[in-house]
Amino acid sequence: MALATLGVVVLDCPDPRALAGFYAEVVGGTVEGDGDWVDLKVPGGPSLAFQAASGFVPPEWPRADHNSQQFHLDLTVDDMDAAEKEVLALGARPLDTADRSRTWRVYADPAGHPFCLCAC
Template sequence: MAIAELGAVVLDCPDPRSLADFYARVLGGSVEGEGDWIDLKVPGGRALAFQAAPGFVPPKWPAPDHSQQFHLDLTVEDLDAAEKEVLALGAKPLDTEDRARTFRVYADPAGHPFCLCAC
């Protein structure tokens, strides 16, 4: 039984609109939103999102000492229940203090960030 459903793949970048436009040209779809968060609705697929990241440093590949600059948003029915399950699997809380928000941030066992998001 799965704990979550993939909501969106989110890429940090210096210019969300520009990068969304690039991927829209590559993948098709429609670009939606303004400002620091832009969504690309891909035909027949999940959303690809672009988030402004001040001080963005592009990843180097392959280079184990540089971040790949993305995180996963995982949609869940029940944040509290999902949190218990991911913590039991080895996730570490990164930003879970504000229990009123519709998302919580964790690190996977290798340290990559991901969010549990209420659907």
């Protein structure tokens, strides 16, 4: 028996509403709330929450010696090239373009958190 269940994944960021909007465009769902805490209710999955953090410094990937990534989201997609085009248009930036034949690609969201697009 588990000790706990996953309630929500929370990302610190400078602008909770904007980052919730980015992820709503990527994974779907409904953005709820305003101010220092904004929720993204994702159909069929765990919710994401975005919390204002003054002095937020985005992680650097892949630098373990300085403000490392801490965690990242893996997002499964059907068409890697189409998904990449969409997330870049939404404000993501590529973090690793070395091997485009892999089954994953690494990006940073608009606040700088790393995430991966992964082939099904």
